[in-house]
Amino acid sequence: MRYAFFLGCMIPLRLPHIEKATRMALEAVGVELLDMEGASCCGEPISIQSLDREAWITLAARNLCIAEEMKADILTICSGCYETLKTANVSLKREPSLRERINERLSAIGKEFRGSIEVKNIIEVLREVGEERIKAHLKRPLKGIRVATHPGCHLLRPSDIIQFDDPMRPALLDRLIRLLGAESIQYPKKMLCCGAGLKLVDLEKANRLVEMKLDVIEAAEADCMVVVCPYCMIQYDLTQRMIKREDKAAFNIPVLYYSELLSLALGFSPSEIGLRFHRTSVEPLLKKLP
Amino acid sequence: MNEEMPEDLEVLIKEKVVHCFQCGSCVGSCPTARAIPEYNPRRMMEELILGRWREVLSGRMIWLCTLCHTCYEVCPQGVGISHIIVELRNHAARLGLAPPEYLNNVRQVASTGWTSPLTGAVQRIRKELGLPEVKMARVEEVGRLIELTELRRMMEEKPG
Numbered sequence: 001m002r003y004a005f006f007l008g009c010m011i012p013l014r015l016p017h018i019e020k021a022t023r024m025a026l027e028a029v030g031v032e033l034l035d036m037e038g039a040s041c042c043g044e045p046i047s048i049q050s051l052d053r054e055a056w057i058t059l060a061a062r063n064l065c066i067a068e069e070m071k072a073d074i075l076t077i078c079s080g081c082y083e084t085l086k087t088a089n090v091s092l093k094r095e096p097s098l099r100e101r102i103n104e105r106l107s108a109i110g111k112e113f114r115g116s117i118e119v120k121n122i123i124e125v126l127r128e129v130g131e132e133r134i135k136a137h138l139k140r141p142l143k144g145i146r147v148a149t150h151p152g153c154h155l156l157r158p159s160d161i162i163q164f165d166d167p168m169r170p171a172l173l174d175r176l177i178r179l180l181g182a183e184s185i186q187y188p189k190k191m192l193c194c195g196a197g198l199k200l201v202d203l204e205k206a207n208r209l210v211e212m213k214l215d216v217i218e219a220a221e222a223d224c225m226v227v228v229c230p231y232c233m234i235q236y237d238l239t240q241r242m243i244k245r246e247d248k249a250a251f252n253i254p255v256l257y258y259s260e261l262l263s264l265a266l267g268f269s270p271s272e273i274g275l276r277f278h279r280t281s282v283e284p285l286l287k288k289l290p
Numbered sequence: 291m292n293e294e295m296p297e298d299l300e301v302l303i304k305e306k307v308v309h310c311f312q313c314g315s316c317v318g319s320c321p322t323a324r325a326i327p328e329y330n331p332r333r334m335m336e337e338l339i340l341g342r343w344r345e346v347l348s349g350r351m352i353w354l355c356t357l358c359h360t361c362y363e364v365c366p367q368g369v370g371i372s373h374i375i376v377e378l379r380n381h382a383a384r385l386g387l388a389p390p391e392y393l394n395n396v397r398q399v400a401s402t403g404w405t406s407p408l409t410g411a412v413q414r415i416r417k418e419l420g421l422p423e424v425k426m427a428r429v430e431e432v433g434r435l436i437e438l439t440e441l442r443r444m445m446e447e448k449p450g
């Protein structure tokens with residue numbers, strides 16, 4: 001099982017500890033990660049999609065071409081990259097006239113989109129690895145740990161393009177939490193967006209969305225929150241430290257990327273996967289680990 | 291704004307937006323509306339149907355959507371509101387009405403290939419974790435492609 005490993009910008013350049021945990025966990029369960037020479041920003045789903053949708057598809061198509069040359073499907077670990085690359089891949093396969101326009105641009109750099117690969121997210125790839133195989137590698141089942149999952153938006157929607165899990169009632173991330181021996185708790189506002197897409201134009205209101213979510217997760221007495229996107233991670237882990245509540249103490253909810261929780265269950269130590277680089281301390285969770 | 295309605299915006303309104311029957315499912319499920327009560331995608335669709343596209347394109351509302359695509363899923367009429375908002379933003383950007391923060395992001399991608407700079411602090415953390423050095427993007431290819439899109443003109447018009 002081998003994949004063209006598309007890192008994007010946020011994880012290697014801002015949250016490298018997530019890259020570390022992801023590499024260690026995926027390799028441990030038998031996924032070979034191939035580095036993509038010359039890959040760039042996916043195409044950028046917020047600014048560039050909003051300014052010129054075809055420019056967004058064009059930049060994404062260049063990255064798709066690199067994986068096509070490697071004859072490998074793409075594994076993305078950022079939901080922004082996933083939406084971008086998947087939208088480009090599906091649209092270019094579906095719409096011949098779009099493909100013609102984009103390929104004309106790509107010819108300026110000697111590339112051509114052929115439509116020969118697929119774009120997958122980390123949950124999708126772990127499902128392909130299979131629950132039995134992952135289970136066989138678990139060294140520290142996370143019994144008694146209460147996890148609030150935040151699947152996030154672009155892992156799931158728009159569903160006619162993404163075609164992964166139920167767009168409004170997803171279950172696959174929760175299933176992978178239970179596989180590790182932990183409990184995936186139900187909580188209100190589970191599908192509420194992290195607000196990253198609002199940050200550029202209204203930071204205060206974007207932070208308000210973070211606060212709404214953390215309020216209900218705190219009330220649900222979760223031991224940690226689990227995300228699968230670096231934008232969501234920055235919103236909940238870093239922004240959490242900036243939120244001052246009038247009548248209550250500061251939030252203290254550990255936020256982990258799924259591969260970090262998986263790494264712990266696989267027996268890797270918190271220090272080798274760099275959990276100390278989180279902005280909100282993960283110590284309360286580590287103390288509860290069996 | 292004195293421009294005539296762009297042809298593809300007219301098609302978008304006639305073929306998609308007109309199907310909106312103003313039920314408000316979009317507002318009820320919208321994260322931005324929870325944080326900003328005056329944000330209302332239903333009303334935005336109404337404005338377009340009533341011909342007030344100039345006000346919609348030049349207003350702040352279209353830039354407040356998080357693009358979470360929840361309205362896209364819940365709309366009983368299949369209007370595809372989040373996709374319409376992307377189209378509206380594209381039209382506004384062509385008219386020079388995009389927020390400068392968006393254009394700055396494009397400049398960053400055009401000059402480095404990434405949305406974020408590679409800082410010394412992150413390089414040190416990568417080394418400490420035993421991660422390989424970050425592979426450089428082929429920025430000349432990214433820049434060349436951006437030159438072939440409408441982004442080029444947008445960046446020229448609104449420096450800084």
